[in-house]
Amino acid sequence: MSFVSLYFILFLPILCITYWLCPLRWRNSLLLVASVLFYMLPHPTYGVMLVWVWASSYLAVRWVSRDNPPLSRLWVGVLGVLLPMLFFKIKAPVVDAFFPQGLPTGIPGLNWIFPLGLSCYSLQAVSLIIDVYKGRTQRDPSLVNHALYVSFLPTVTSGPILHSTDLMWQITANRGGFDRDMAFIGTKRLIWGLFLKVVVADRFGIYVNAVLGHSTLYNSPTVFIALLCYTVQIYCDFAGYSQMAIGTANLLGFDMPENFRRPLFSMGLKELWTRWHISLSSWLRDYVYIPLGGSRCKTWRMCLNLLATFSVSGMWHGVRLSYLCWGLGNGLMVMLEHFLPLKRWRSKPVIRIFYSILSICIMSLLLAFFFDHIEQSIDILRVLFTKGFDGGWIMIDTIRTKATLIAMAGGFAIVAMRDIYEEFFPTALASWHKGRSAVTFMFYIILIMLVLVFGVMETGQFIYLRF
Numbered sequence: 001m002s003f004v005s006l007y008f009i010l011f012l013p014i015l016c017i018t019y020w021l022c023p024l025r026w027r028n029s030l031l032l033v034a035s036v037l038f039y040m041l042p043h044p045t046y047g048v049m050l051v052w053v054w055a056s057s058y059l060a061v062r063w064v065s066r067d068n069p070p071l072s073r074l075w076v077g078v079l080g081v082l083l084p085m086l087f088f089k090i091k092a093p094v095v096d097a098f099f100p101q102g103l104p105t106g107i108p109g110l111n112w113i114f115p116l117g118l119s120c121y122s123l124q125a126v127s128l129i130i131d132v133y134k135g136r137t138q139r140d141p142s143l144v145n146h147a148l149y150v151s152f153l154p155t156v157t158s159g160p161i162l163h164s165t166d167l168m169w170q171i172t173a174n175r176g177g178f179d180r181d182m183a184f185i186g187t188k189r190l191i192w193g194l195f196l197k198v199v200v201a202d203r204f205g206i207y208v209n210a211v212l213g214h215s216t217l218y219n220s221p222t223v224f225i226a227l228l229c230y231t232v233q234i235y236c237d238f239a240g241y242s243q244m245a246i247g248t249a250n251l252l253g254f255d256m257p258e259n260f261r262r263p264l265f266s267m268g269l270k271e272l273w274t275r276w277h278i279s280l281s282s283w284l285r286d287y288v289y290i291p292l293g294g295s296r297c298k299t300w301r302m303c304l305n306l307l308a309t310f311s312v313s314g315m316w317h318g319v320r321l322s323y324l325c326w327g328l329g330n331g332l333m334v335m336l337e338h339f340l341p342l343k344r345w346r347s348k349p350v351i352r353i354f355y356s357i358l359s360i361c362i363m364s365l366l367l368a369f370f371f372d373h374i375e376q377s378i379d380i381l382r383v384l385f386t387k388g389f390d391g392g393w394i395m396i397d398t399i400r401t402k403a404t405l406i407a408m409a410g411g412f413a414i415v416a417m418r419d420i421y422e423e424f425f426p427t428a429l430a431s432w433h434k435g436r437s438a439v440t441f442m443f444y445i446i447l448i449m450l451v452l453v454f455g456v457m458e459t460g461q462f463i464y465l466r467f
Helices: 006-021 024-040 046-064 071-098 118-134 143-150 164-172 180-212 220-251 278-292 299-317 321-337 349-369 374-386 399-424 426-433 437-454
Strands: none
Touching: 006 024, 006 220, 024 046, 024 143, 046 071, 046 118, 046 143, 071 118, 118 143, 118 164, 118 278, 143 164, 180 220, 180 399, 180 437, 220 349, 220 374, 220 399, 278 299, 299 321, 321 349, 321 374, 349 374, 399 426, 399 437
8 A cells, every 4th residue: 555545545544543542552453453454455465575574583583582692593583584585686687587578487476576665674673683682672572562563554665664772662662642743743744745756756757757768869968857857756755755654653653763854965975875765874884884894994994894885775775786886886985985075175165065966966877777777777878978969858848848847846946945944944944933833734735735736646656665
């Protein structure tokens, strides 16, 4: 079930009312049932992998929580949880290479697509195993609580990927009664996330798909503009999803950390990865980069640690050469930034603005690899660096394209203004909004109207659901 589907619009109010009317001792069980229904409704077979991760992680947590467990137990437990994810990640390129028409069998299940959310809730389960082993989190003997942690409704399909220290204590705590203020914040997040997705991201997606899907028909400036638009599309798509996930959690009384923090204002890719998909970046930092040695080692070793971590990030998105190149490219840029005087440049506004723009351009160029097939990436780069102004432009050629460009510009302007205010004037905004609830109410009413008028409702899925 998608956050932007009619089913979810009907499902969420019923769940919230039932949840808050339910006795406290039954709430986690109710939320677990709702999470499973939410996850399995599109494809019931997905439940097989979910049950596997439940069972393997529960057994692993019990195994590593005993006195002085050997490190081998941790490795076996983590591998047991990750086996389905590794199988499906490796299966896709192998099937494409040897069976382009699909597996030659009619056995149900062998032609499954990658199970929705498997990458996210597997890493969430691994976080709990490692944190229990390290003593950061206490093991909860309740199978219901454990299963709810793994398959938490707001995060089960595409994250954010929570640490056990973010979520498990909230599951086991007495959350008390309905919090009107948190519910109001959650509702605003849902509306804002929906706007980001269907008005901004999906409008940009029309232009991006038209150009990057047939890049050889267009010239270099058009392809470069499309890559910049691809950056905006992915940002608004996944930030929109994250806002809706956090808003859903707020309505159920849970608090979740931010997953995006205005990344387009970053000065360099190192800072950008502390603002973009924060949950995955922090997971990789805590469970891959730091265990490898982090930055508390010799420079050459630190560089290798960075490249290894970003390679894992790339392969997490897909076991494809294109994603590996994307990860290594980001790792190389972050590695090079360690040798630049970025702290000194921050005090110089002109240099800071220039480097921030340059960072966005570099990120957009690296997104040329953010596709399943390396051939598409090669075509994009070939056009970008060799075609110049030859070829066609996809600009204001038709009424549809003109309307799309106007909608793109207007939607992005709203996003940019909001991000500018939150980045540079957060205190001023807070004091201005105080006592002006009518203004806030009207702003979100306008957003709803924009969703209804300009929203691209037929696309449905979020980009990160395929990972």
